Amino acid sequence: MRNLADHLNMCSVNTATLGFQAPIAEVIEAVARHGFGGIAPWRREIEGQDVSGIAKKIRDAGLKVTGFCRSTYIPGATRDAFLASIDDNKRAISTAAKLGSDVFVLVVGSLKDIAAARRMVVEGLGLLLDHAASEGVKLALEPLHPVYAADRSCITTTAQALDICDQLEPSGMKQLGVLLDVYHIWWDPDVQRQIKRAGQGSRILGFHVNDWLLETKDPLNDRGMMGDGVIDLQGLRRAVEQAGYRGFVEVEIFSQADWWKRSMNETLETVRARMVSVT
Amino acid sequence: MRNLADHLNMCSVNTATLGFQAPIAEVIEAVARHGFGGIAPWRREIEGQDVSGIAKKIRDAGLKVTGFCRSTYIPGATRDAFLASIDDNKRAISTAAKLGSDVFVLVVGSLKDIAAARRMVVEGLGLLLDHAASEGVKLALEPLHPVYAADRSCITTTAQALDICDQLEPSGMKQLGVLLDVYHIWWDPDVQRQIKRAGQGSRILGFHVNDWLLETKDPLNDRGMMGDGVIDLQGLRRAVEQAGYRGFVEVEIFSQADWWKRSMNETLETVRARMVSVT
Numbered sequence: 384m385r386n387l388a389d390h391l392n393m394c395s396v397n398t399a400t401l402g403f404q405a406p407i408a409e410v411i412e413a414v415a416r417h418g419f420g421g422i423a424p425w426r427r428e429i430e431g432q433d434v435s436g437i438a439k440k441i442r443d444a445g446l447k448v449t450g451f452c453r454s455t456y457i458p459g460a461t462r463d464a465f466l467a468s469i470d471d472n473k474r475a476i477s478t479a480a481k482l483g484s485d486v487f488v489l490v491v492g493s494l495k496d497i498a499a500a501r502r503m504v505v506e507g508l509g510l511l512l513d514h515a516a517s518e519g520v521k522l523a524l525e526p527l528h529p530v531y532a533a534d535r536s537c538i539t540t541t542a543q544a545l546d547i548c549d550q551l552e553p554s555g556m557k558q559l560g561v562l563l564d565v566y567h568i569w570w571d572p573d574v575q576r577q578i579k580r581a582g583q584g585s586r587i588l589g590f591h592v593n594d595w596l597l598e599t600k601d602p603l604n605d606r607g608m609m610g611d612g613v614i615d616l617q618g619l620r621r622a623v624e625q626a627g628y629r630g631f632v633e634v635e636i637f638s639q640a641d642w643w644k645r646s647m648n649e650t651l652e653t654v655r656a657r658m659v660s661v662t
Numbered sequence: 663m664r665n666l667a668d669h670l671n672m673c674s675v676n677t678a679t680l681g682f683q684a685p686i687a688e689v690i691e692a693v694a695r696h697g698f699g700g701i702a703p704w705r706r707e708i709e710g711q712d713v714s715g716i717a718k719k720i721r722d723a724g725l726k727v728t729g730f731c732r733s734t735y736i737p738g739a740t741r742d743a744f745l746a747s748i749d750d751n752k753r754a755i756s757t758a759a760k761l762g763s764d765v766f767v768l769v770v771g772s773l774k775d776i777a778a779a780r781r782m783v784v785e786g787l788g789l790l791l792d793h794a795a796s797e798g799v800k801l802a803l804e805p806l807h808p809v810y811a812a813d814r815s816c817i818t819t820t821a822q823a824l825d826i827c828d829q830l831e832p833s834g835m836k837q838l839g840v841l842l843d844v845y846h847i848w849w850d851p852d853v854q855r856q857i858k859r860a861g862q863g864s865r866i867l868g869f870h871v872n873d874w875l876l877e878t879k880d881p882l883n884d885r886g887m888m889g890d891g892v893i894d895l896q897g898l899r900r901a902v903e904q905a906g907y908r909g910f911v912e913v914e915i916f917s918q919a920d921w922w923k924r925s926m927n928e929t930l931e932t933v934r935a936r937m938v939s940v941t
Contacts, residue, residue, distance in 0.1 A: 498894070530808070532849035534876060539851060540851060540852075569776075569811070570776070570811035597813060612812075615776070618777075
């Protein structure tokens with residue numbers, strides 16, 4: 384397993400971790416100043432702005448864009464809504480390319496009829512693959528914790544995400560892979576086997592770290608800093624790296640009541656320390 | 663699939679649904695008066711009381727005890743704590759027998775080291791089987807929703823629960839099976855296949871209904887009444903019955919801010935109506 388003390392250049396900061404307190408230019412500067420090698424911005428920080436200029440700022444700061452968050456939910460109540468989401472996601476994939484991101488993150492959404500939602504996700508991903516290929520952007524399907532199954536994601540396990548990858552790309556990976564976030568997968572009794580499977584198919588497109596607090600007050604916006612919760616971070620990182628993953632370790636923490644209230648500097652310093660000590 | 667309008671005698675009320683507002687004698691009377699055929703009490707209502715007398719009251723009311731809730735968490739921080747929980751669970755299994763319950767419900771607990779917790783659960787169940795057999799009580803292992811993986815249950819999927827059953831009873835069911843609660847399993851992309859598997863092994867010892875509210879405020883105590891949420895109740899009941907299950911359909915709703923504030927009568931009337939209309 385890599386020693387992250389020697390690989391801070393392979394650690395990345397997902398900007399949501401900093402609570403969107405400052406314009407993207409300041410966030411880029413702060414992330415680079417703390418020694419990280421990567422950054423993963425959100426659409427709200429980028430869309431409608433000078434994307435090429437932001438891409439240049441990121442490059443000039445010596446940072447790699449490790450992901451672009453995230454898809455518009457794919458399932459729709461009507462066919463038109465579904466098709467509109469596909470168009471919207473195509474535009475976002477083009478923005479990801481312009482920003483210099485190799486990866487577009489897919490959080491797929493859900494419906495009351497979860498079986499129908501799952502069918503729409505498979506169809507929708509199929510409709511996005513050619514566009515993603517033409518833009519040179521890979522699609523990182525993120526299985527979400529089952530607590531979000533009613534609204535944020537009908538894809539709830541790594542096995543299910545990999546099954547969809549295999550269904551759409553039976554001859555192996557070209558455009559589609561998975562994003563593994565410890566918050567979403569740590570509880571899964573099948574996780575070690577599925578990480579190995581993902582690695583064998585070279586389908587691991589990203590690895591997110593944070594922690595599950597024992598006293599989680601809000602499953603959406605009360606994530607913990609690495610080391611403050613129950614997740615076996617080193618066990619999961621070891622599994623991912625043994626499966627062949629050599630990409631970035633990206634921190635992503637949604638924390639309305641705690642980290643988002645702190646300064647960017649304090650959060651980034653803590654992330655750096657915890658990357659080395661417990662991740 | 664059974665028409666529950668004709669099978670209210672095969673519908674049961676888990677007493678937690680009524681918020682523990684009244685002594686067990688009143689609860690028994692109310693459940694019977696509303697036409698249900700079963701009741702599933704909790705230890706807090708029974709332990710330290712005249713168990714045989716309560717058992718007689720339940721029988722006299724024409725009710726069947728469909729389950730007894732629930733186990734003391736099995737994993738312990740020390741070996742002594744682990745062994746104490748086994749002893750405690752043996753006593754509770756004896757109480758279940760005295761109460762006339764064929765089934766003792768196992769909610770197994772967890773630890774920060776979830777892998778260690780899982781090993782202790784398997785060992786602990788092994789230590790309980792002989793005692794359960796001698797008392798004539800089956801052990802219903804309940805996989806819990808992954809949102810509880812840090813504290814309430816290291817067993818998070820139906821597949822995992824069935825794997826443990828197969829490991830401990832490789833030649834088929836004698837004492838160990840699963841309790842399937844829609845709240846805990848509805849999100850699982852593998853659920854239909856695992857229900858079928860559970861049925862083939864005759865391991866389905868209970869079926870709980872309620873609903874997952876789209877706007878869940880608290881994953882522990884904000885469960886919905888059947889029909890108020892997103893769960894495909896009829897799809898799951900159909901699968902369970904097609905897998906051979908002919909036992910009770912038991913309602914279990916934890917609802918601090920809503921149903922527990924209503925009268926027992928209002929809740930029981932609503933349960934009866936929703937059993938027939940949407941379950």
